[in-house]
Amino acid sequence: MSRIKTLLLSASLLGLSSGVAISAEMTVLASIKPVHALVAGVMKNVGTPGLLVEGNASPHAYSLKPSQAAALQEATLVFWVGHDLETFLDKPLETIATDGVSISLAEAPGVTRLPFRDAGADVHDDHGHDDHKHDDHSHDDDGHSEAAHADDGHGHDHGEGATDPHVWLDPANAKAMTLHIAETLSQADPQNAERYRQNAADLTARIETMTQEIAAELAPVQEQGYVVFHDAYQYFEKRFGLSQVGAITLSPEATPSAARIAEIQHRIEDTGAVCVFSEPQFNPKLVNVVIEGTPARTGTLDPLGSTLPDSADLYVELMHGMARAFKDCLAPAE
Template identity: 35%
Template sequence: MRLLASLFLTSSLAALISTPANGEVEVVTSIKPLQLIVSAIQDGTGTTRVLLPPGASPHSFSLRPSDLRNLRSADLMYWIGPDLETFLQPALEGRQGRTVAIQDMSGLRIRHFGELAPGNLDEHAGEEDHDDLHRPGSIDAHLWLRPENARIIASHVAEDLTRIDPSQAQRYKANLAAFSKRLENEDERLKARLGKLDGKPFFVFHQAFDYFEEAYGLKHAGVLALGTDVQPGARHVAEMRSRLQATGPVCLFNEPPIRPRLASTLSEGLPVRFAELDALGFDIQPGPKGYTTLIGKLGDDLASCLEAL
């Protein structure tokens, strides 16, 4: 009887230690795309908070007092890592809960700026207009835009949540299976639509979409601003204007919420179609279908412009 009592007490204490006091795991993410992935796995068991509001840049943001409170109280915190959210590093020092840098997860496809697909020329060779986060050789931190990366992230999240709250293990497992199935279906749909557009020319303002392009066999013809925190130099602007002119009818994509004023200067008098590509899920609500909505909208917006050329 003493042995059984001891075993019962040990298992009870373990459950108390692993299960959050309020009955649900408190999770906070740095950016919306991570919130969309995590909330799909946490669906029905808790709410995933996000630090960056719509329209804020993950490269530079000032945390509010409420953000700091959420950061300190969360059981789990996910961020891409120091190659994206540089503003977060000081705030994470001394945090008690588990903090996960996504870029360090095992199994992910990690790209680096300046990395080329076979047969592609380096359009940035010799350029000096990069900021530190986009220099050749540095990690391309927009890794959530590769659907297979999202599936791997979701799998790690399910493991983390199960470790903290084993009582919901079956729910997390079921949510992961549902997420993977939705992602598989959306991936097949996008491959069918985007696969017909190989060779259609497009330019981007921000080199954020290489993971997505790689997944669907596309390649931008040029990047109009090689960094987020620096203005492109006169030489680069002139070169991009010449390349736009030489390309003919072309799509030019910026990210919401504002089209850069440079767009008009570069495209004046040229057959340029403007459209938006949203890498951060500006208007997308978290939930089971949030991430698949993000990549589906991204693919459809890209295809709609290219199909019209």
């Protein structure tokens, strides 16, 4: 890591709490709410990172505000998932945040990245239930191949070598990301290194407990088929053995064709899928069109924790919230 340059920003601009013990040279930003939560957990009782994508905004189609560009210009460390998710940060990190260091957590040691799936394919068979009940930081990637990305109205071409960026939805990845955050902060701010590492140990233990609780909660609904708005959930599905049968679109920016909607409706009928999930970041009307004439119910998945208050607890809360949403919609009606 390059030598940390002395940077001073107001507490209001950086989102830093007043009276914190963090080094005056350190200013920390996080891109999206799940990343912010992990960074905030590691920085507990030291400082609070700033957040770029707030509320229910989507990182897939975000534009920086002038105040955020100013914060980037003065930032020491910027934690983000990476090029495949926060595309709005690609150029600013090169042209604005020139004095800081950006950390792509998708590339952190121990993080498993999966190739995009073809939203037109039956993905149920990819979700074996026996190989995801483990505690290490990686999956066995044998058997995974690059998903096909033909321009068939299901989404856009993600580019050769692109991987699914929703890595935080596997708690094993979140633990690996947490440890990397702690080491990065410890190098940049050695006086607080011990606290960062202890906070990371506490957070990873909490994530492990959460993983066990979610696994038990979702075990009864593993075989219930469902459809999602866009294919963002394979990390969660593979970890907990869930049975997605299709996605309306690969990319939330792409509007599915009438033929695609009809295809999903047929798939719901053929597979007996019991639920179609929307997301708070996108218009739910499309999901209502998809379920018309089918017995499927609707639910909402929030992979960003957009409705939750920003805090170090947000990651665990959003994962528990997703588990509840799956269970509530997939459980057989009484």
